[in-house]
Amino acid sequence: MKQAEVDKQTTCYHCGNDCAGEHIEQDEKVFCCNGCREVYSILSQSGLCGYYSYNKHPGINQAKGGKRFDYLKEPSIVKDLIDYSDEKLTIVTFYIPDIHCSSCIWLLEHLNKINPVIYHSRVDFLRKQVNIRYDTQLITLHEVVSLLYRIGYEPLISLQDVVKKQTADKKDNLIKKIAVAGFCFGNVMLLSFPEYLGISAYEQSFKQFFGWLNLAFCLPVILYSGTGYFKSAWINLKNKVLNIDFPLALGIAVLFVRTVAEILTHTGSGFADTLCGLVFFLLIGKFVQRKTYHHLSFERDYRSFFPVAVQVMDGETEHPIPLANIKVGQRILIRNNEIIPADAILLKGDARVDFSFVTGESVPVNKVLGEVVYAGGRQTGEAIELEVVKPVSQSYLTRLWNNEAFTRTQENRAQTFSEKMSKYFTIVLLLIAFGSLFVWLPVDLSRAISAFTAVLIIACPCALALSTPFTMSAALSIFDKNFFYLKNTAVVEQLAHIDTIVLDKTGTVTISGDTSITAHITATDSEKQMVYSVCANSTHPLSRLICQYLNNYIKLNTNSYYEVPGRGITADVDGHLVRVGSAKFIDTTQVESSSAKKTEVHLSIDEKYIGYFTIQQRYRDGVTTVQSLSPAYKLYLLSGDHGHERESLSSVFSMDDMFFERTPQQKLDFIKQLQQNRHKVMMIGDGLNDAGALKQSDLGIAITDNVNNFSPGSDAILDGRSLKKLPKFLKFSKDALHVVYISFCISLTYNVVGLSYAVSGKLSPLVAAILMPLSTFTIISFTSLATHLAAKKRKLL
Amino acid sequence: MSIIYFLIGCSVLLALVFLGAFFWAQRNGQHDDLYTPSVRILLDDEPDKPEVKK
Numbered sequence: 001m002k003q004a005e006v007d008k009q010t011t012c013y014h015c016g017n018d019c020a021g022e023h024i025e026q027d028e029k030v031f032c033c034n035g036c037r038e039v040y041s042i043l044s045q046s047g048l049c050g051y052y053s054y055n056k057h058p059g060i061n062q063a064k065g066g067k068r069f070d071y072l073k074e075p076s077i078v079k080d081l082i083d084y085s086d087e088k089l090t091i092v093t094f095y096i097p098d099i100h101c102s103s104c105i106w107l108l109e110h111l112n113k114i115n116p117v118i119y120h121s122r123v124d125f126l127r128k129q130v131n132i133r134y135d136t137q138l139i140t141l142h143e144v145v146s147l148l149y150r151i152g153y154e155p156l157i158s159l160q161d162v163v164k165k166q167t168a169d170k171k172d173n174l175i176k177k178i179a180v181a182g183f184c185f186g187n188v189m190l191l192s193f194p195e196y197l198g199i200s201a202y203e204q205s206f207k208q209f210f211g212w213l214n215l216a217f218c219l220p221v222i223l224y225s226g227t228g229y230f231k232s233a234w235i236n237l238k239n240k241v242l243n244i245d246f247p248l249a250l251g252i253a254v255l256f257v258r259t260v261a262e263i264l265t266h267t268g269s270g271f272a273d274t275l276c277g278l279v280f281f282l283l284i285g286k287f288v289q290r291k292t293y294h295h296l297s298f299e300r301d302y303r304s305f306f307p308v309a310v311q312v313m314d315g316e317t318e319h320p321i322p323l324a325n326i327k328v329g330q331r332i333l334i335r336n337n338e339i340i341p342a343d344a345i346l347l348k349g350d351a352r353v354d355f356s357f358v359t360g361e362s363v364p365v366n367k368v369l370g371e372v373v374y375a376g377g378r379q380t381g382e383a384i385e386l387e388v389v390k391p392v393s394q395s396y397l398t399r400l401w402n403n404e405a406f407t408r409t410q411e412n413r414a415q416t417f418s419e420k421m422s423k424y425f426t427i428v429l430l431l432i433a434f435g436s437l438f439v440w441l442p443v444d445l446s447r448a449i450s451a452f453t454a455v456l457i458i459a460c461p462c463a464l465a466l467s468t469p470f471t472m473s474a475a476l477s478i479f480d481k482n483f484f485y486l487k488n489t490a491v492v493e494q495l496a497h498i499d500t501i502v503l504d505k506t507g508t509v510t511i512s513g514d515t516s517i518t519a520h521i522t523a524t525d526s527e528k529q530m531v532y533s534v535c536a537n538s539t540h541p542l543s544r545l546i547c548q549y550l551n552n553y554i555k556l557n558t559n560s561y562y563e564v565p566g567r568g569i570t571a572d573v574d575g576h577l578v579r580v581g582s583a584k585f586i587d588t589t590q591v592e593s594s595s596a597k598k599t600e601v602h603l604s605i606d607e608k609y610i611g612y613f614t615i616q617q618r619y620r621d622g623v624t625t626v627q628s629l630s631p632a633y634k635l636y637l638l639s640g641d642h643g644h645e646r647e648s649l650s651s652v653f654s655m656d657d658m659f660f661e662r663t664p665q666q667k668l669d670f671i672k673q674l675q676q677n678r679h680k681v682m683m684i685g686d687g688l689n690d691a692g693a694l695k696q697s698d699l700g701i702a703i704t705d706n707v708n709n710f711s712p713g714s715d716a717i718l719d720g721r722s723l724k725k726l727p728k729f730l731k732f733s734k735d736a737l738h739v740v741y742i743s744f745c746i747s748l749t750y751n752v753v754g755l756s757y758a759v760s761g762k763l764s765p766l767v768a769a770i771l772m773p774l775s776t777f778t779i780i781s782f783t784s785l786a787t788h789l790a791a792k793k794r795k796l797l
Numbered sequence: 798m799s800i801i802y803f804l805i806g807c808s809v810l811l812a813l814v815f816l817g818a819f820f821w822a823q824r825n826g827q828h829d830d831l832y833t834p835s836v837r838i839l840l841d842d843e844p845d846k847p848e849v850k851k
Contacts, residue, residue, distance in 0.1 A: 054840065105833060106840045125833040175823060183816045187809060206801065213805070 014040050014152075016057025036061065039152045043107070046114040051107045058103035060152050069149070071309030071320035072142040072157075081157065082141065083131075089119070090136045094148070094155035099128045108153060115139065115147060130155075158304045172228075174290070178283045181225040184217040185276040191217075192273045196766055211263040214272035222256050226279045244422035244465050247429055251460025252278065254453045271457060274768045278462050281776045289469035289489050291476055298487040300713045301406070302376075302398050305688055306341050310334075313385060328388055335383045342375050342388045343395040349384030353377035356506070358397055358640070358664070358689050364544075376688060397688060400664050405696040416493050417740055418468040422461070429459050436759040444761075451761035457768055458754035463747035463775040468740055470780050474787035475736040482796050483719030484729055485707065491715050494699045495733035500679040501629065502671065502693070505639035505660075507686035508703050509649070510617040511720070517549050521603060521611030529553040530573040531603055534580055537561055538569055542601055543580070545615055568601075579604045583612075617645060622723030627652045629727050634679070638667050640689050668692035688712055728794045735790035743783050750775035 011018060013029040014036035024031045027044065031037040039059060043051055051058060071077055084091040098104070104123070108130050111121045117138040122131045130153075134144055148155055191210045199207050233249035236242070252275065259270030297304075309320040313331040323341055326332070331347065334340055340353070351367040358376040367373050373386060375395035392398060400406075433455040440448035472489030479486055486492060503509055523531070533556040535543040559572040568581015579586055586602045586609065602612040629635060637653045643660035650658075662670065667685075671693045674681045683690065683697035686704060691712040694700030702711035705720045718726075754771050757763050791797040822828065 050841075102836045102840060105836055109837075123833055124830045125836060126830070175828070176820065179816060179819050179823075183812060187812060190808075191805075203798070206798075209802065213809075 011057065012036050012059075012061075013052070014057065014059035015061040016059075017061050032061065035152075038150070042114065042151055048107060048110055048113055051103050054103045054106060055101045058101050060098045069142055069145050070311070071307075071322075072145055073140070074309060074320050074322070077309055077320070077322055078141050085136060088136060089133055090141070091131065091133050092141065092144070093129055093131045094145075094157070095127075095129055096148070096153045096155050097128055098153055099123065099125065099130070104153070107151065111147070114151070118144065118147075157308055158306075174283065174287055177225040177228075178280070178287060180220050181276060181280040181283055184221045184225075185273075185280040188214050188217045188272045188276045192269070192765075192769070195269045196769075207269070208266065211266075211269060214270060215259065215263050218256060218259060218272050218275055221276050221279050222252065225283060226252050229282070242423045242426045243419060244425075244461060247422070247426050247456075247459070247461050248282065248465060250456055251462075254456040255460075258453050258457070269765055271765050271768055274457065274765070274772050277769070277773055277776075278460060281462060281773070282465060285466040285469040288473045291473055291489070293480075293485050296485055296707060296717055298714055298717070300711065301401055301691070302688060305376075306339055306392075310341055323392055326388055326392055328391060330388050332386050332388060333383055334379045334386060336379060336381060338379055340373055340375055340377045340379065340386065341395075342392045342398075343390040344373055344375075344386035344388045346371050346373055347385045347387055349382055351379060351384045352381045354380050356687065358687075397664065400668070400692045403665075403668060403692055403696075405668060405692060416468065416490055417737065418464070418744075421744065422464070425461060425464065429456070429461075432459070432755065432759070436761070439759075440761060447761040450763070451759055454758035454761065454763035455755060458758040458763060458771065459751050460772075461747070461751070462772060463750060463779040464744060466776060467743035467747060467779050467783060471736055471739045471743065471783040471787055474784045475732070475791075478732070478787065478791045478796055479729065482725055482729070483707070483722040484725070485717045487715045491699065492733050492736050494680075494715070495682075495730065496737040497680045498633070498682040498699060498730065500634045500636070500674055500681045501626075502636040502638050502674070502681060502683045502697070503626070504667075504683075504685035504687070504690045504693075505637055505645070505649075506617075506641060508620075508684055508690075509623055509637065509652075510619055511705070515545060516616050516618060517545050518614045518616075519549065519611070520614065523603075523605075523610045525553075527605055527610060529556060530576060530578050530605060531580060533558055533573050534561070534569055534571045534578050537571070538563060542615060543569070546580075546601065546613060549613070576606050616648070620720055620723050622726060623652055625724045625727055629730070633730075636670075636674075638662055638670060638693070640664070640667075640687075664689045664692050668696045671696045684718070686711065725796070728796055732790060732794045732796055735794065736787060739783055739786040739790065742786070743779050746782060747775055747779055750778070 011030070012023070012032035014031055017032045024034060024037050026037055026041065029040065031040065036059060043049060072081075082090055082092045096108075099108070105125060108123050109121055111118045111132065117135040118132060119135065120131075120133040123129070124131070132144060145155055145157070191213050194206065194210060229245050229249045229252060232243070232245040236245060255271045255275040255278070259272050259275060262268035262270040303323070306323055309322050310326060311318045311333040312321045312326070313333055318333055321330075326342055332341075332344065346367050346369050348369070351371075351373060352364040353367055353373055354364045355374070355377045358374065364380050365377075372389065374397065375390075375392070376397035390396075393402070433452050436455055437448050437452040440451050469489060472492045475492045476486055476489060479492075486495075521528075528550055532547060532550040532553040535546045535550075536555050537558060538544075556573050561569070561571040563569045564581070564585065568579060568585035570577070570579050572578070580601060580603055583600065583602050586604050600612045600614050603610050626635070635653055635657060637649060637658040639658075639660045640662055641660065643658070646655070646658055646660070659670065667690060671681050671683055675696075675698070680699075681697045682699040682701065683693045684701045684703055685691075685694055686702060690702075694702060694712055694714045699716065700714040701716045701718050702714035703718045703720055703723065704711045707717055707719055711717055722729075750771060754767070757767055788797065
């Protein structure tokens with residue numbers, strides 16, 4: 001009982017955060033901040049406290065500051081966001097990353113209780129979307145979004161609309177095709193059974209009836225479900241490519257023609273069962289291959305990071321303008337935590353810009369009036385006014401997206417194994433088919449044709465076509481269990497071929513914004529105050545960190561302040577000479593040092609040494625395991641910021657393979673150069689500054705601490721916690737490829753067995769009907785079993 | 798044995814009805830979200846009564 005009381009006292013009722021220090025109380029409940037309390041009071045006023053009964057502390061911490069949605073008053077922007085609107089009703093779908101539990105579903109589907117003019121809201125949990133219908137006359141989009149924001153569910157509104165893009169790409173009716181093929185397959189099997197068991201002589205009329213029915217069921221399979229294979233084979237033939245769809249289409253066509261011929265001439269029962277089964281299994285393989293992560297997007301560019309609209313100053317008034325319409329010469333207003341969307345000159349205000357998107361350095365940089373501020377920076381502090389000097393698409397960071405790496409299609413990456421093999425397979429298949437035709441031709445015409453078609457039927461590479469999708473999709477789900485999300489099944493194979501790994505530093509090797517500072521000083525409070533006062537004058541990242549560490553002092557006046565870039569600061573505070581800087585800069589014999597591998601700041605006052613600070617970036621857990629990849633894979637570090645940490649990273653990377661102060665464009669070029677030396681390069685990065693390199697590399701992995709956050713466009717998204725499993729992932733991808741090789745051999749064995757029947761020209765429909773599903777089932781069970789065993793071996797399950 | 802013709806006709810017709818039902822469900826978007834309904838069913842509908850003070 002006692003325990004429960006303590007628990008109630010210290011954690012926020014809304015978000016569950018620890019609030020031992022300051023807290024706010026309302027209705028005998030404790031809240032960590034005003035934001036959380038406000039959400040609670042809105043909910044309790046609307047009688048929606050059920051929100052708190054489904055889960056303990058379901059809320060999201062609301063401590064972060066206010067946000068403005070003024071741009072949603074602009075009709076041109078609103079028009080792009082809504083799904084449907086007429087005089088009475090508006091339908092809109094929002095992507096809300098914070099949806100995470102059943103309470104979220106419950107609350108968002110009860111918006112109607114908070115505001116009755118919202119008629120209806122429905123959550124799609126996996127996509128993290130909510131579909132809202134509201135009265136156009138009584139409430140505006142701006143008010144709906146503000147309401148969502150107030151109850152703690154801020155919709156993520158971006159120019160590159162994630163919501164609509166995902167619904168657009170499922171138009172090829174695969175499910176319907178599978179349904180039709182499955183329907184026909186089932187019925188044909190039923191009607192073929194009498195034939196398998198033998199029909200007695202006086203029931204021959206049934207035989208014809210079943211034949212005609214079978215033929216009828218084949219028609220939708222050929223004309224609807226199987227059309228994709230014919231189209232694909234035709235397009236590939238026109239481009240002079242032999243892919244696996246060609247023998248498949250050929251097999252389907254021959255099966256159909258022979259079935260029609262046999263049934264029309266009453267010479268046999270045809271291969272309707274094999275035909276329907278083949279198409280059905282092939283389509284299932286296609287379905288399995290198409291695994292999608294609804295809540296992830298792999299195709300993001302800078303527009304997802306940038307705001308939808310910017311406040312533009314027009315004389316004395318300001319109004320929001322969509323990002324695409326920003327013109328050179330306009331004055332824009334950027335508030336705290338907003339991103340500067342285009343290269344611009346600072347006109348007014350104290351600009352302290354965080355360029356972590358661009359360089360990886362998260363410590364804000366001060367800019368003076370008249371200086372050019374590059375796009376991609378985030379203002380921290382008061383609102384500033386800037387004049388745009390370059391359009392958005394031509395600005396510093398966004399120019400990267402004009403690079404050819406972004407315009408080229410994904411297709412010209414390495415061919416997959418099955419693509420390579422199917423070429424040879426097709427050629428050999430055609431040789432055998434024509435060979436048996438010409439061998440039998442002088443003997444017996446009908447037998448020659450029968451042998452020719454039998455070869456094409458029996459060698460139809462159904463099992464072959466299924467081996468890759470089933471193996472790779474099993475591998476994909478294993479990666480997925482380990483928080484490694486691949487864009488599609490082909491990426492598994494790419495992963496197996498990698499020989500060079502390039503890592504970004506900030507946010508990839510280190511955890512961004514997470515630095516630890518330790519003081520080894522023996523100083524009185526007044527001495528600490530002096531150090532604080534000196535450091536407060538400097539914009540150097542280390543000075544800022546020291547100021548944060550000694551944050552509760554009052555700044556004293558400093559005289560004769562002098563900063564030597566990269567070395568240290570000398571200043572006179574109240575008549576005391578304070579020196580802050582590197583060991584060499586302090587230049588006293590008393591300097592003590594713990595180890596040479598850490599960044600240190602030494603202090604002395606009036607030539608008396610008082611100690612030092614050590615500053616260390618926190619590295620991710622996995623960094624040491626990444627090092628174990630070293631002899632097998634070539635490792636590079638590619639960082640946008642300065643090389644202070646060259647020393648401490650030398651345990652992981654060799655000194656010559658670390659590169660600092662690289663611009664986003666240089667990163668891209670570096671990857672390109674490696675590729676020209678015939679390396680298969682994997683790039684692991686996190687920020688927009690890595691976007692070019694991620695795209696250029698053979699396999700770009702975006703690393704993130706929260707998969708729902710925005711990550712740049714990539715082939716795979718890796719949760720930061722799983723970086724340590726990277727060596728296992730690489731080994732496992734090779735295992736998966738081996739499984740594909742073995743299953744390929746198995747399906748070839750089936751083909752050879754079948755061919756020995758086929759070339760003799762005596763293929764019975766029963767053999768074909770047994771062999772095809774049998775080989776398919778063998779392949780499916782072998783691949784999923786072998787992949788899981790491999791995962792167990794690598795301890796990924 | 799001519800009854801077989803009738804029986805097969807019935808079975809095919811029945812199967813077509815099910816296929817049609819599947820298409821209808823597909824078009825209606827019943828398969829768009831296969832997860833949320835499983836959570837939704839566990840949430841209680843609250844009776845519309847005025848707030849009772851505890």
